Amino acid sequence: MRETRPITSAASRSSGPSNELGPLTPSSPIAPSSPPKLFPFLLGLADDRLVLGHRLSEWCGHGPILEEDIALANIALDLVGQATLLLNLAGKIEGKGRSEDALAYFRDGGEFRNLHIVELPKGDYAYTIVRQFLFDVYSYHVLEQLQKGAHRELAGIAAKGFKEVRYHVRHSSEWVVRMGDGTDESHARAQKALDDLWRFTPEMFRPDAVDIEMQEHGIGPDLTALKPQWDGVVREVMGRSTLVMPADSYMIGGGRNGKHTEFLGHMLAEMQIVARSHPGAEW
Amino acid sequence: MWRAAVTKNGCRQSREKVMEKQPAATTDEDLNAAFEARIANGETIEPKDWMPERYRTQLIRMMSQHAHSEIVGMLPEGNWITRAPSLRRKMTLLAKVQDEAGHGLYIYCGAETLGIDRAELVDQLLSGRAKYSSIFNYPTLTWADIGVIGWFVDGAAIVNQTVLAKASYGPYARAMIRICKEENFHKKQGYEIIATLARGTPAQKAMAQDAVNRWWWPSLMMLGPSDTDSPNTAELMRWRVKRKTNDELRQRFIDLTVPQAEAVGLTLPDPDLKLNPETNSYDFGPIDWEEFWAVVKGNGPCNRERLQARRDAHENGRWVREAAEAYASKQQRAAQSPAA
Ligand SMILES: [Fe+2]
Ligand SMILES: [Fe+2]
Numbered sequence: 001m002r003e004t005r006p007i008t009s010a011a012s013r014s015s016g017p018s019n020e021l022g023p024l025t026p027s028s029p030i031a032p033s034s035p036p037k038l039f040p041f042l043l044g045l046a047d048d049r050l051v052l053g054h055r056l057s058e059w060c061g062h063g064p065i066l067e068e069d070i071a072l073a074n075i076a077l078d079l080v081g082q083a084t085l086l087l088n089l090a091g092k093i094e095g096k097g098r099s100e101d102a103l104a105y106f107r108d109g110g111e112f113r114n115l116h117i118v119e120l121p122k123g124d125y126a127y128t129i130v131r132q133f134l135f136d137v138y139s140y141h142v143l144e145q146l147q148k149g150a151h152r153e154l155a156g157i158a159a160k161g162f163k164e165v166r167y168h169v170r171h172s173s174e175w176v177v178r179m180g181d182g183t184d185e186s187h188a189r190a191q192k193a194l195d196d197l198w199r200f201t202p203e204m205f206r207p208d209a210v211d212i213e214m215q216e217h218g219i220g221p222d223l224t225a226l227k228p229q230w231d232g233v234v235r236e237v238m239g240r241s242t243l244v245m246p247a248d249s250y251m252i253g254g255g256r257n258g259k260h261t262e263f264l265g266h267m268l269a270e271m272q273i274v275a276r277s278h279p280g281a282e283w
Numbered sequence: 284m285w286r287a288a289v290t291k292n293g294c295r296q297s298r299e300k301v302m303e304k305q306p307a308a309t310t311d312e313d314l315n316a317a318f319e320a321r322i323a324n325g326e327t328i329e330p331k332d333w334m335p336e337r338y339r340t341q342l343i344r345m346m347s348q349h350a351h352s353e354i355v356g357m358l359p360e361g362n363w364i365t366r367a368p369s370l371r372r373k374m375t376l377l378a379k380v381q382d383e384a385g386h387g388l389y390i391y392c393g394a395e396t397l398g399i400d401r402a403e404l405v406d407q408l409l410s411g412r413a414k415y416s417s418i419f420n421y422p423t424l425t426w427a428d429i430g431v432i433g434w435f436v437d438g439a440a441i442v443n444q445t446v447l448a449k450a451s452y453g454p455y456a457r458a459m460i461r462i463c464k465e466e467n468f469h470k471k472q473g474y475e476i477i478a479t480l481a482r483g484t485p486a487q488k489a490m491a492q493d494a495v496n497r498w499w500w501p502s503l504m505m506l507g508p509s510d511t512d513s514p515n516t517a518e519l520m521r522w523r524v525k526r527k528t529n530d531e532l533r534q535r536f537i538d539l540t541v542p543q544a545e546a547v548g549l550t551l552p553d554p555d556l557k558l559n560p561e562t563n564s565y566d567f568g569p570i571d572w573e574e575f576w577a578v579v580k581g582n583g584p585c586n587r588e589r590l591q592a593r594r595d596a597h598e599n600g601r602w603v604r605e606a607a608e609a610y611a612s613k614q615q616r617a618a619q620s621p622a623a
């Protein structure tokens with residue numbers, strides 16, 4: 001058994017998430033020396049966070065306890081903030097003058113590159129939290145690598161996000177444990193969420209051509225190498241939660257190629273409606 | 284930033300402070316006289332101090348109504364988080380609604396220093412026994428409503444709360460000082476949304492004007508019934524729980540807001556609105572108090588929906604709260620057992 005850093009422990013807690021965005025510069029073409037697949041790579045990173053942040057924001061005002069309304073809004077803010085920085089960078093890399101808002105509000109579902117797991121409806125609180133935990137641990141390891149990557153601007157965004165995600169992992173893992181080792185009902189709900197979501201997790205670790213090119217350029221992580229680290233953390237938390245790790249099953253996915261579940265279209269219809277009803281307007 | 288860092292039960296202020304420092308040999312009349320003298324003297328009343336039962340219940344009523352308003356107020360604005368038209372607006376709206384949750388939490392904690400549980404207060408809200416601000420029973424129909432709510436509703440709240448920051452009860456006054464800082468920020472953001480729409484496309488400007496038209500009168504009503512219909516005012520003013528009458532607050536809000544509307548080229552929907560050169564205040568047309576009382580009594584456009592949304596959240600969250608409690612007591616037992 002390999003050792004894992006106790007990323008879910010209080011010792012790794014950051015000073016807390018931050019909602020502040022650094023100054024965004026207008027999307028203008030920069031030196032075209034970046035590898036061609038950097039743009040879709042950035043979109044994938046950004047869309048994961050934008051879509052999940054949006055799903056979390058659906059809880060605002062409807063959470064199970066006031067403290068969780070506040071905590072989930074915080075995490076949603078961090079994720080949308082990370083997405084904004086990543087989309088801004090993506091727009092610059094693409095060099096066609098698309099701003100972060102143009103990329104968020106004027107792309108159709110087929111152009112979104114997020115993983116399936118983040119676009120699924122929020123479900124009950126167990127579903128939201130278990131999904132969040134599975135993604136947080138993935139995001140933790142991805143950002144940890146990205147912040148050491150060869151692309152300076154991306155590394156900077158990742159470093160800022162990494163500090164935030166340390167808090168996210170702590171929040172979601174604590175709740176997974178509370179639910180798993182809470183009451184019979186909470187245990188059953190958490191186990192069901194885990195069983196339902198498990199088939200969406202292999203997509204996180206299957207590198208496509210974009211990931212491989214990014215890894216070759218020293219920009220992106222080796223996803224296959226992250227899998228055992230993710231496994232270790234998830235296994236440890238499931239142990240404390242008294243939840244049973246499901247067996248690996250057939251992989252569901254395709255989000256990185258723009259092939260999504262039925263749910264994304266509805267989410268985007270809602271998210272984009274005001275912006276698209278007033279093309280060219282400033283807000 | 285991590286806004287409302289809270290302890291496990293949500294409250295920083297310890298319930299243990301709720302003890303009455305009651306000298307043994309004094310009568311109620313003596314205590315009452317001493318209390319009134321302290322009030323008259325401008326002193327601040329703290330949780331541990333003796334206070335008349337009626338002062339305590341009036342404060343619980345005011346503080347819990349205020350806290351409920353913050354929480355119910357999350358709903359009309361939360362309605363637009365998923366449709367905010369830019370990433371920046373999405374984040375500021377999410378942060379604003381989150382602030383309101385923090386305000387609610389903070390004021391509930393303040394009310395707990397008066398010897399009542401948050402759970403009991405929430406129960407009063409969900410059962411329909413407690414009131415909250417009438418304004419949140421109106422629907423948010425377009426994105427411009429988000430701007431107008433920040434501008435009018437947070438603006439009216441600031442007018443009210445700036446005065447409450449000098450209230451005689453220490454925990455309430457301190458909560459108001461802290462909360463007002465954030466409400467000012469909300470108002471600025473709301474006004475900025477409206478200013479952007481007002482100089483935008485014709486459709487955006489029309490959207491802004493429509494929202495102003497719908498929210499103006501309810502915002503004036505939000506500051507409460509006219510002084511002639513406000514039976515508690517005299518007593519509350521004597522105790523410095525209230526510092527200004529509803530009509531005074533309303534006039535102040537109008538005087539502040541009219542020039543702001545003019546600055547962005549929007550019209551307030553009141554043909555009688557005009558500057559009175561003698562008072563240097565704006566005269567305004569009659570308020571439809573029938574509408575106000577209908578909304579207060581539960582017959583506004585969204586009363587049922589708002590309460591139902593809070594009840595649903597509470598019911599759907601029951602198993603989550605039970606899980607957290609069960610887990611916490613397991614942990615406590617484990618920590619106490621010598622084997623651990
Ligand atoms: Fe507030
Ligand atoms: Fe308020």
Ligand SMILES: [Fe+2]
Binds near residue numbers: 383437465466469
């Ligand atoms: Fe506010």
